[in-house]
Amino acid sequence: MSNQHLDYDVLSALQEVMEDDYPLLLDTFLSDSQVRLNELHKATDPQKLGQAAHSFKGSSSNMGATHLAHLCHQLEERVKHPPLNDIEDLVNRIDNEFAEVRRLYDDERQRFAY
Amino acid sequence: MSMLAASEPLTVLIADDNMTDRMLLSSIVRRQGHRVLTASDGQEAVDVFAERRPQLVLLDAMMPVLDGFEAARQIKELAGESLVPIIFLTSLTEEDALVRCLEAGGDDFLAKPYNQVILAAKIKAMDRMRRLQATVLEQRDQITRHHGYLLNEQRVAKAVFDQVAHSGCLSSPNIRYMQSPYALFNGDLLLAAFTPYGGMHVLLGDFTGHGLPAAVGAMPLAEVFYGMTAKGYGLAEILREMNAKLKRILPVDMFCCATLLNLNFQRRVVEVWNGGMPDGYLYRSESGEHVPLRSRHLPLGVLSRASFQEKTEVFSLAPGDRLFLLSDGVIETANDDEDLFGVERLERVFELNRDPTRLFEDVQAALGAFHGESRDDVSMVQVEMVEPGELEPPATVYSDSGASSPLNWSMTLELRGDTLKRFNPLPYLLQLLQEIHGLRSQSGALYSVLSELYSNALEHGVLGLDSTLKRDAEGFAQYYEQRSTRLNHLKDGYVRLHFMVQPEGRGGRLTIDVEDSGQGFDPHQVMSRSPEEEGLSGRGLKLIRQLSDKAQWSEDGRSASVEFSWGALA
Numbered sequence: 041m042s043n044q045h046l047d048y049d050v051l052s053a054l055q056e057v058m059e060d061d062y063p064l065l066l067d068t069f070l071s072d073s074q075v076r077l078n079e080l081h082k083a084t085d086p087q088k089l090g091q092a093a094h095s096f097k098g099s100s101s102n103m104g105a106t107h108l109a110h111l112c113h114q115l116e117e118r119v120k121h122p123p124l125n126d127i128e129d130l131v132n133r134i135d136n137e138f139a140e141v142r143r144l145y146d147d148e149r150q151r152f153a154y
Numbered sequence: 155m156s157m158l159a160a161s162e163p164l165t166v167l168i169a170d171d172n173m174t175d176r177m178l179l180s181s182i183v184r185r186q187g188h189r190v191l192t193a194s195d196g197q198e199a200v201d202v203f204a205e206r207r208p209q210l211v212l213l214d215a216m217m218p219v220l221d222g223f224e225a226a227r228q229i230k231e232l233a234g235e236s237l238v239p240i241i242f243l244t245s246l247t248e249e250d251a252l253v254r255c256l257e258a259g260g261d262d263f264l265a266k267p268y269n270q271v272i273l274a275a276k277i278k279a280m281d282r283m284r285r286l287q288a289t290v291l292e293q294r295d296q297i298t299r300h301h302g303y304l305l306n307e308q309r310v311a312k313a314v315f316d317q318v319a320h321s322g323c324l325s326s327p328n329i330r331y332m333q334s335p336y337a338l339f340n341g342d343l344l345l346a347a348f349t350p351y352g353g354m355h356v357l358l359g360d361f362t363g364h365g366l367p368a369a370v371g372a373m374p375l376a377e378v379f380y381g382m383t384a385k386g387y388g389l390a391e392i393l394r395e396m397n398a399k400l401k402r403i404l405p406v407d408m409f410c411c412a413t414l415l416n417l418n419f420q421r422r423v424v425e426v427w428n429g430g431m432p433d434g435y436l437y438r439s440e441s442g443e444h445v446p447l448r449s450r451h452l453p454l455g456v457l458s459r460a461s462f463q464e465k466t467e468v469f470s471l472a473p474g475d476r477l478f479l480l481s482d483g484v485i486e487t488a489n490d491d492e493d494l495f496g497v498e499r500l501e502r503v504f505e506l507n508r509d510p511t512r513l514f515e516d517v518q519a520a521l522g523a524f525h526g527e528s529r530d531d532v533s534m535v536q537v538e539m540v541e542p543g544e545l546e547p548p549a550t551v552y553s554d555s556g557a558s559s560p561l562n563w564s565m566t567l568e569l570r571g572d573t574l575k576r577f578n579p580l581p582y583l584l585q586l587l588q589e590i591h592g593l594r595s596q597s598g599a600l601y602s603v604l605s606e607l608y609s610n611a612l613e614h615g616v617l618g619l620d621s622t623l624k625r626d627a628e629g630f631a632q633y634y635e636q637r638s639t640r641l642n643h644l645k646d647g648y649v650r651l652h653f654m655v656q657p658e659g660r661g662g663r664l665t666i667d668v669e670d671s672g673q674g675f676d677p678h679q680v681m682s683r684s685p686e687e688e689g690l691s692g693r694g695l696k697l698i699r700q701l702s703d704k705a706q707w708s709e710d711g712r713s714a715s716v717e718f719s720w721g722a723l724a
Contacts (some may be wrong), residue, residue, distance in 0.1 A: 041200075050267070053270075057178070057181050057182055057185060058177075058178070058181050059181075061177070061181065064177075065174065065178060065181075066178055068173050068174050068177055069174040070175050072172065072174045073174075091216055094216060095171070095172050095216065098172060098266040099172050099175050099266075101266050101267040102174065102175055102178055102266050102267045102268055103174065104267075109267075115721055123183040131493070147690070
């Protein structure tokens with residue numbers, strides 16, 4: 041079961057690996073990602089922006105957020121080639137995509153909230 | 155998950171500033187059976203490593219405070235010689251970043267998203283590498299330890315051996331030699347000792363094999379050599395004893411090639427026995443001729459008592475003549491083109507030599523020019539024939555107090571027929587005469603005279619050999635050939651030795667009478683020969699006169715009488 045945002049095969053593998061800690065991993069990813077997003081918005085130089093994108097890409101890919109990882113990768117590559125005038129648009133798309141997957145992770149989280 | 159479980163759990167450090175990834179990776183690694191330590195930046199990773207010494211490190215390249223590259227460098231430095239594999243956690247795709255990881259000491263990479271199967275395989279591979287390195291280090295340390303033990307053992311063995319070997323007279327001014335300090339462990343052996351009669355014994359030996367086994371046989375050989383030489387035994391008895399001893403104690407495939415020399419400075423002869431060594435040389439300084447001293451025997455320790463041959467060759471010597479012995483390391487010294495130095499090159503050095511006193515240096519220089527550096531199994535010795543007075547044998551150290559010295563006795567010893575062939579009475583007589591403390595200061599003269607009297611009685615008396623034969627080199631060889639033949643066929647005849655010790659005032663006097671069954675000779679005629687007439691012969695009677703207090707011969711020349719006196723002991 042998959043959609044364009046989340047790879048559910050990855051999620052079930054994570055669940056198997058993490059066992060009881062699976063909900064905690066989801067919580068950690070969500071709060072961690074919020075920090076990364078803030079960094080993306082606040083970044084003043086291309087290098088910091090690239091590093092934040094790189095890091096966010098890593099955790100997104102591990103968490104099965106395929107499209108989000110892809111957008112982060114685009115941003116990481118994009119900052120290497122100035123001018124950066126259209127960068128704002130890419131960051132906004134990452135914002136939107138995260139909002140989308142956040143909803144899906146929350147649903148996933150609900151399944152374990154007994 | 156048993157497929158992924160490690161054979162032996164490792165302690166793994168995971169350093170990633172990204173909490174999600176750190177958490178996930180920790181779970182994966184833990185599920186594979188390992189213990190996990192975590193750090194959230196490079197500095198923390200270094201600190202945790204220093205404190206907990208994990209066996210494997212998973213390191214994110216990009217971290218705050220201290221990045222992964224620098225952390226890797228510091229961890230590798232802390233790890234020292236042991237291999238702590240570092241796997242970089244990265245989705246770095248650029249070449250130069252990957253190169254930086256490797257340069258910082260990274261051993262492998264793991265890309266995100268993590269793949270459990272690949273991670274398990276990598277951890278396993280890294281663990282194999284780590285163990286291999288640990289084994290290598292352990293074995294290296296073991297080898298170093300063993301080498302240390304070995305060197306120490308060799309040092310001790312050498313020190314003990316030197317005590318035995320250096321009791322000799324290698325430092326005598328007429329001896330030059332070249333030998334590696336650790337020649338003993340190449341099986342090379344060089345010994346020299348004064349005989350009680352004022353002569354000199356020299357041995358150059360070469361045991362089969364190397365190392366401790368080669369050195370083991372050297373000890374008993376040196377003991378026999380020094381012990382028997384000091385007691386007045388001749389080469390024949392010493393060789394027999396050495397051969398029998400080595401035959402008994404050494405394994406079958408071990409033996410000792412050796413050349414032995416017995417130099418008699420008074421008679422100006424050298425007796426040579428060569429068993430398996432390269433040719434030695436007698437270099438005649440007058441003519442520049444070099445006479446090879448060839449191997450005529452099997453090495454010591456090969457033949458049984460019954461089949462061993464102690465037959466020696468005798469050569470006349472003039473003062474300044476040199477005897478040159480060498481180990482096969484000399485001839486087998488190879489240059490960079492693998493050519494061997496060889497006998498011809500060595501003999502060429504002898505031919506080209508114009509200054510006999512430089513002969514030894516010439517050979518050394520030729521070897522050096524040929525090879526550039528000397529091998530450690532090269533042993534050479536050169537012994538020069540000198541006038542009897544030129545060398546000063548060290549005084550014998552006696553261990554007794556002298557309180558039991560017998561001062562009033564006489565003894566007659568008569569050796570007959572067959573016994574004269576193979577029995578040498580001198581060592582036994584020496585032991586007896588040693589008991590006369592008053593004569594110890596003149597023991598050299600006493601033993602020389604005794605050995606001279608006995609030789610004369612046997613050779614000229616019983617065997618009837620004509621001493622004038624020895625006038626030239628050819629006759630000299632003939633003389634010793636006849637000596638050997640006649641001795642072999644000897645059936646009758648005797649040599650009678652009479653000793654008498656009498657106290658005289660606070661000292662005493664020893665009288666030795668020697669009588670033989672031979673034809674006798676006219677002592678007046680022999681004494682009146684000019685030195686030119688004598689040539690190599692007849693030196694004996696004058697020597698006896700010179701060294702004893704009183705010497706006289708009976709009119710028929712069949713008996714001689716000498717006296718040695720001593721005063722009060724200090």
